[in-house]
Amino acid sequence: MSVGNLIQELINLGYLKTPRIIEAFQKIDRAHFVSAKYTDLTYINEPLPIGHGQTISQPLTVAFMLELLQPEEGNKILDIGSGSGWQTALLAHIVGEKGKVYAMEVVPELKEYGEKNVSKYNFVKEGRVEFFAQSAEEGLPEKAPFDRIIAAASCEKIPESWKEQLVIGGRMVVPVKNSIVLLTKDKENHIIEKEFHGFAFVPFITKG
Numbered sequence: 001m002s003v004g005n006l007i008q009e010l011i012n013l014g015y016l017k018t019p020r021i022i023e024a025f026q027k028i029d030r031a032h033f034v035s036a037k038y039t040d041l042t043y044i045n046e047p048l049p050i051g052h053g054q055t056i057s058q059p060l061t062v063a064f065m066l067e068l069l070q071p072e073e074g075n076k077i078l079d080i081g082s083g084s085g086w087q088t089a090l091l092a093h094i095v096g097e098k099g100k101v102y103a104m105e106v107v108p109e110l111k112e113y114g115e116k117n118v119s120k121y122n123f124v125k126e127g128r129v130e131f132f133a134q135s136a137e138e139g140l141p142e143k144a145p146f147d148r149i150i151a152a153a154s155c156e157k158i159p160e161s162w163k164e165q166l167v168i169g170g171r172m173v174v175p176v177k178n179s180i181v182l183l184t185k186d187k188e189n190h191i192i193e194k195e196f197h198g199f200a201f202v203p204f205i206t207k208g
Helices: 003-012 019-027 036-041 061-070 086-095 108-121 160-164
Strands: 048-051 054-056 076-080 101-104 129-132 146-151 164-176 177-187 190-197
Touching: 003 019, 003 061, 019 061, 036 048, 036 076, 048 108, 061 086, 061 146, 061 164, 061 177, 076 086, 086 101, 086 108, 086 129, 101 108, 108 129, 160 164
Parallel strands: 076 101, 076 146, 101 129, 146 164
Antiparallel strands: 048 054, 164 177, 177 190
C-alpha cells in the first residue's frame, strides 16, 4: 500500500475530513517514523512497534484524534507521549510557522528517537517543536496555557493539571482506558466531555 492509498482509505472511511489535516498526512511521510525492520508495513493501517513497549499509532486512530482535536494554524499544542514523533510532526505542519508544539516523552531513548525523526522536517531547528524527556503527569506548567492538548497513551483518569493548562475555548483529546475522550473548556473550571468507545492504546507511563 502507498501513502496515497492509505490516505484515500482514511478519507473513504470518514476518518480524515479536514483539508489541513489531510495535507499534513500527505506532507509528513509515516516512513520517516517507522522502525527499519517494519519498513514494508509503513502504510498499512496498523500500529507498529518502536521499542520500549511503545508503538507508532495506527493511522486511523491518529486521524480520528486529530479530527477531534481540530488543531489550527498558530496554535500552541502540548503533545503527550510523542513516541516516534509522527503525530508531533503532523501537528507541527498544521500549526505552521507561527505555532508551537511541545512534545513530552518519558522514555529518554524514545525522546531521542522522536526528536531525530521530527528533525528530518527542520521543525526542531526552526523552533516549531521542542522536546522534553520527562513525565507528563503534571503537564508542562512552565509553558502553559495551551490551545490544544493531545495524549497518545491511555490514562485511568485525566490529570487535573492538564485541564488547568488548557485555555478557555481549548480542546483536549485523551485516551481513557479503551475510549477516546474529547474535552472542551467553555469557561473557567468548566469542561465538557464526550467519549468515543472501542479503541486500544499502550498505557500511560507514570514516574512510578
